[in-house]
Amino acid sequence: MSDTVQFAVHGAIAEAVIDNPPVNATSASVRQGLAEAIRRTEADPAIHALVVRCAGKTFIAGADIREFGKPLVEPGLPDVIAMMDRATKPIIAAVHGTVLGGGFEVALACHYRIALPDTKFGFPEVNLGIVPGAGGTQRTPRLAGLAAAIRLTTEGGPIDAAGALANGLIDAIAEGNLGIAAHVYAEALIAESKGPRSAGQLPMPADDPTLFEEARQTLSRKMRGQSAPLKILDAIRLGYDMDFDAALVRELELCRESIAGPQSRALRHLFAAEREVARVPDLPADAVARPIDRIGVIGLGVMGRGIVMAVASAGLPVMAVGLDRSHVDAAMQGITKLWASSVAKGSLTQEAVDKRLALITISDDPRDLAATQLVIEAVTEDRAIKQAVFATLGQMTQPGTILASNTSFLNIDALAEASGRAEDVCGMHFFNPAHVMRLLENVRAARTNPEVVATIMALGKRIGKLPVLSGVCDGFIVNRMLSKRSREAFFLVEEGASPALIDKVLLSYGFPMGPFALGDLAGLDVQAAARKARAASATERELRANFVEQMVAQGRLGQKTGSGWYIYDEKRKASPNPQTDAMIAAHAERHGLTLRAISEEEIRERLLYAMVNEGAKLLGEGIAARPQEIDIAMVNGLGWPNYTGGPMHWADGIGLDKLLARIERFRAEQGDAYWTPAPLLARHVAEGRGFYA
Ligand code: 3H9
Numbered sequence: 024m025s026d027t028v029q030f031a032v033h034g035a036i037a038e039a040v041i042d043n044p045p046v047n048a049t050s051a052s053v054r055q056g057l058a059e060a061i062r063r064t065e066a067d068p069a070i071h072a073l074v075v076r077c078a079g080k081t082f083i084a085g086a087d088i089r090e091f092g093k094p095l096v097e098p099g100l101p102d103v104i105a106m107m108d109r110a111t112k113p114i115i116a117a118v119h120g121t122v123l124g125g126g127f128e129v130a131l132a133c134h135y136r137i138a139l140p141d142t143k144f145g146f147p148e149v150n151l152g153i154v155p156g157a158g159g160t161q162r163t164p165r166l167a168g169l170a171a172a173i174r175l176t177t178e179g180g181p182i183d184a185a186g187a188l189a190n191g192l193i194d195a196i197a198e199g200n201l202g203i204a205a206h207v208y209a210e211a212l213i214a215e216s217k218g219p220r221s222a223g224q225l226p227m228p229a230d231d232p233t234l235f236e237e238a239r240q241t242l243s244r245k246m247r248g249q250s251a252p253l254k255i256l257d258a259i260r261l262g263y264d265m266d267f268d269a270a271l272v273r274e275l276e277l278c279r280e281s282i283a284g285p286q287s288r289a290l291r292h293l294f295a296a297e298r299e300v301a302r303v304p305d306l307p308a309d310a311v312a313r314p315i316d317r318i319g320v321i322g323l324g325v326m327g328r329g330i331v332m333a334v335a336s337a338g339l340p341v342m343a344v345g346l347d348r349s350h351v352d353a354a355m356q357g358i359t360k361l362w363a364s365s366v367a368k369g370s371l372t373q374e375a376v377d378k379r380l381a382l383i384t385i386s387d388d389p390r391d392l393a394a395t396q397l398v399i400e401a402v403t404e405d406r407a408i409k410q411a412v413f414a415t416l417g418q419m420t421q422p423g424t425i426l427a428s429n430t431s432f433l434n435i436d437a438l439a440e441a442s443g444r445a446e447d448v449c450g451m452h453f454f455n456p457a458h459v460m461r462l463l464e465n466v467r468a469a470r471t472n473p474e475v476v477a478t479i480m481a482l483g484k485r486i487g488k489l490p491v492l493s494g495v496c497d498g499f500i501v502n503r504m505l506s507k508r509s510r511e512a513f514f515l516v517e518e519g520a521s522p523a524l525i526d527k528v529l530l531s532y533g534f535p536m537g538p539f540a541l542g543d544l545a546g547l548d549v550q551a552a553a554r555k556a557r558a559a560s561a562t563e564r565e566l567r568a569n570f571v572e573q574m575v576a577q578g579r580l581g582q583k584t585g586s587g588w589y590i591y592d593e594k595r596k597a598s599p600n601p602q603t604d605a606m607i608a609a610h611a612e613r614h615g616l617t618l619r620a621i622s623e624e625e626i627r628e629r630l631l632y633a634m635v636n637e638g639a640k641l642l643g644e645g646i647a648a649r650p651q652e653i654d655i656a657m658v659n660g661l662g663w664p665n666y667t668g669g670p671m672h673w674a675d676g677i678g679l680d681k682l683l684a685r686i687e688r689f690r691a692e693q694g695d696a697y698w699t700p701a702p703l704l705a706r707h708v709a710e711g712r713g714f715y716a
Contacts, residue, residue, distance in 0.1 A: 028056020081120025156278025
């Protein structure tokens with residue numbers, strides 16, 4: 024047989040058990056083993072049915088992503104699936120765990136499907152920029168109807184066993200031992216003389232062009248810029264335009280084209296990078312995570328509340344400490360209100376909310392943090408206040424209790440010294456809203472114990488976050504790179520590019536919004552405060568580009584006051600703001616600046632290359648250990664479009680030599696202070712390599 028598929032015969036029933044860790048992907052040996060199992064079943068007159076199931080924690084979770092881009096080893100998955108479809112004896116898929124992508128397609132090609140109750144099914148191909156290629160877009164509508172098929176294949180989200188049963192995607196839910204249940208099921212089929220049946224023989228459901236059109240519009244909005252979702256709709260439509268077999272051939276072509284395209288390469292890169300960043304390269308093997316079963320949060324402003332919610336949502340007890348009773352009460356009211364709105368929307372049950380609330384203990388006395396193993400500090404972003412809090416925490420918590428700051432810009436080494444227990448101190452920088460955003464920048468300070476690093480990386484995952492490790496610097500990875508984009512955006516306005524044009528350029532690149540719309544959303548007062556905090560190290564030109572301060576002085580704080588870079592109506596819909604044009608014109612006159620027309624290309628390059636160059640500096644300085652950290656942080660923290668693979672992957676695609684040449688040109692035009700190429704970038708170009716290879 025094959026290394027990964029065991030074939031056994033029990034009476035009239037044959038069984039193929041796939042064992043291909045970690046996720047039983049359909050690697051070459053699995054395909055070969057399955058093909059052989061079908062051949063043997065067909066050839067042996069004593070066998071009347073074949074059960075296909077998997078060892079380990081899951082049924083097949085998809086095609087083997089690691090084989091993509093390499094020459095195909097026969098047989099391909101569609102060939103194996105065609106053998107199943109044509110088999111003359113019933114094949115039963117007995118499934119558990121996560122039945123995904125090519126795994127779901129294998130199951131759908133089997134003639135009968137039974138599943139354990141907690142099984143999840145789905146077509147996550149779309150998240151990898153891929154069109155399902157082994158019949159998923161053809162069998163699903165025939166079994167589950169058009170609406171369910173469109174939803175499953177284009178949205179990528181899972182459906183549970185009960186949903187799959189209700190939608191006709193499986194035949195039964197099995198209790199107890201899956202192998203035994205499958206055997207019993209197969210025996211019953213044989214006893215009732217139920218033969219094979221192919222979903223391909225079923226008719227397509229009635230066509231519904233409106234459904235396709237609505238899906239097209241929704242996907243164009245929700246997954247803006249991505250080609251796979253729309254290609255998947257095209258693939259489903261094939262079922263109406265040609266017969267089943269021809270549709271399968273064309274579906275496979277669309278699948279292969281999508282795999283070869285840049286968007287899928289980028290998304291697969293992120294899939295691998297996401298797993299890579301969880302492995303910190305230089306942690307000693309004996310750096311084991313400390314046990315954490317009680318967390319403290321001190322400071323209950325917007326960030327602190329979000330962190331409390333994130334921790335409690337993960338089922339961990341949390342001691343929430345605020346400045347005084349009224350702050351604590353206000354925080355709890357805020358948290359309760361947010362969760363109540365989730366209940367009202369139907370995304371959470373009241374029972375789940377009650378469980379979470381029961382995990383939160385409130386206090387206004389830092390001494391109550393003594394029983395925690397990790398405290399996340401989220402007090403006001405002020406050096407003196409934070410240092411005082413760290414000094415208190417150093418005294419009031421046990422040695423070994425991890426003290427993590429949620430600071431965005433302050434120096435964690437200084438906080439570490441203030442605590443008197445520097446080896447227990449680190450950063451855990453959440454993004455707003457902290458209970459929603461996945462990215463978590465974990466920060467290793469100069470004296471952080473490796474065990475602390477191991478603990479916060481593991482804890483981040485446990486509370487549903489995507490932890491990325493950063494070193495200490497001003498702004499860590501995301502905010503440091505973003506600050507270069509903001510600077511360039513203000514300069515571009517001073518030179519003549521309108522904020523609306525700049526926003527449009529970034530929007531069409533794929534960001535969810537441009538820097539000025541984002542500033543209005545976040546609040547220009549917040550931005551002004553951040554600029555003030557960094558004024559001491561700012562250049563004259565940076566200080567001169569004081570548009571934000573000018574607007575704040577006029578009471579224009581962005582969306583919350585109805586006016587900022589844009590004007591907002593009561594529904595917060597933006598329109599151009601004549602005051603902004605007047606402000607820019609007056610600013611230019613005051614400072615004797617000549618405004619010029621700036622091309623969209625220059626705007627795009629200056630905004631994005633400024634960030635890539637800063638990313639290269641982060642790498643060169645060792646703040647980010649690998650380009651993966653940067654790509655994952657920027658995609659998940661800033662909304663850098665995922666289908667470009669993140670700034671460093673994208674830059675490799677452009678070619679670092681071209682990038683360096685543009686940076687040198689901007690340096691000549693704008694000055695060394697803003698456009699000195701990162702030494703690492705220059706070195707990579709000299710060596711003819713990219714950030715990745
Ligand atoms: C497809 O099926 C195309 C077909 O329609 C058409 C064919 C013609 N291949 O996530 P984890 C590895 S496209 C190879 O940490 P979890 C993963 O890299 C595919 N390897 O575990 C990691 O390795 P490492 C459609 C894979 O328990 C290890 O498994 N399917 C694959 O948190 C553990 O992964 C998908 O897109 C794979 N397909 O989550 C499913 N999948 O430790 C993608 C995983 O060396 N996979 N690995 O880094 C997932 O969503 C999650 O991995 C899963 C498990 C939910 C299965």
